[in-house]
Amino acid sequence: MSGKPQDEKAWGEFWARNARKGGGGCMPQRWAAIEQAQQAAWKGFIERVPGTPRVLDLATGDGRVLAWLMHMRPGIEATGTDLAPQLPPPPPGAKVMAGVAMEELPFDDASFDAITSQFGFEYGDTSRSAMEVARVLAKDGRVGLMVHRGDGPILEHNAVRREQIGWVLSEKDLFTHVRNALASDDADGALALATEVTREGSERWGQTSPGWEIPEAVRRTLIYGARGSRQQLLGTLDQIEHQAGNEIGRIDSLGRACAAADDRDMLMAHFRDAGLALIDTTEVCEPSGRAFADFLTLEWA
Numbered sequence: 001m002s003g004k005p006q007d008e009k010a011w012g013e014f015w016a017r018n019a020r021k022g023g024g025g026c027m028p029q030r031w032a033a034i035e036q037a038q039q040a041a042w043k044g045f046i047e048r049v050p051g052t053p054r055v056l057d058l059a060t061g062d063g064r065v066l067a068w069l070m071h072m073r074p075g076i077e078a079t080g081t082d083l084a085p086q087l088p089p090p091p092p093g094a095k096v097m098a099g100v101a102m103e104e105l106p107f108d109d110a111s112f113d114a115i116t117s118q119f120g121f122e123y124g125d126t127s128r129s130a131m132e133v134a135r136v137l138a139k140d141g142r143v144g145l146m147v148h149r150g151d152g153p154i155l156e157h158n159a160v161r162r163e164q165i166g167w168v169l170s171e172k173d174l175f176t177h178v179r180n181a182l183a184s185d186d187a188d189g190a191l192a193l194a195t196e197v198t199r200e201g202s203e204r205w206g207q208t209s210p211g212w213e214i215p216e217a218v219r220r221t222l223i224y225g226a227r228g229s230r231q232q233l234l235g236t237l238d239q240i241e242h243q244a245g246n247e248i249g250r251i252d253s254l255g256r257a258c259a260a261a262d263d264r265d266m267l268m269a270h271f272r273d274a275g276l277a278l279i280d281t282t283e284v285c286e287p288s289g290r291a292f293a294d295f296l297t298l299e300w301a
Helices: 005-021 032-046 064-072 126-136 153-171 174-183 187-205 210-225 230-262 264-274
Strands: 054-058 077-082 095-098 112-118 137-148 276-285 291-300
Touching: 032 064, 032 112, 032 137, 032 276, 032 291, 054 064, 054 126, 064 077, 064 112, 112 126, 126 137, 126 264, 126 276, 137 230, 137 276, 153 174, 153 187, 153 210, 153 230, 153 291, 174 187, 174 210, 174 230, 187 210, 210 230, 230 264, 264 276
Parallel strands: 054 077, 054 112, 077 095, 112 137
Antiparallel strands: 137 291, 276 291
């Protein structure tokens, strides 16, 4: 996760919720094939790192890359950092540090034999982060970065979600209308509004979409919340709206990260300035053959 304020807020809250749940991730769980392709890419990377390496995973999130690497290469010294102030529990045997920016790593020079990042490096200040990667990388070390692609299915999937969330929050302005109805003591009118938007969302996108899920959550809140206090009901509505807005923030953050990763000339220039050279680029693909990421391997020039 990057040091940009808008990204820090969006992803910080995401990982805080996942910490309370005991783990998670930012892609749909049904995308098991994508995760398998990710693991295969990391297996190819770690097999080319000799010995029992000291590994640093940047923007580690729930530590899944460290968990994979530790399984593939038992005995590695695994460390992860993330800017989020609260993270899920780390993989057993790994050391994970929250609240750490990629641009200011709290490690001595040449502390790690391998530095990794999966959908994380491109969220930060890539110029400053590249310099820090070079500083803490051992002289025979290797860097592996799995970066987003703007033409891939991950951004495409999330762009559709953003459209649907924006439809509920902005075009329908559901929360404003519901609150106005409640302020006028028109609970039936508020429920009718939520029911109508739920119906529209279902017809337009289906009942697995945020265009249906968000108004349906509002509708159920109005039904069951009527049994409690008005303050509790309004508080629940605030929470639903906040989480929807936070998801928009994460998707916007993803879009900026894709743009940073796609500007490959600039990204590589930052690493060249730091003394590192790109030695391999591999597409990471879903079963259809469509690439959802690029895997970049770098070494000292």
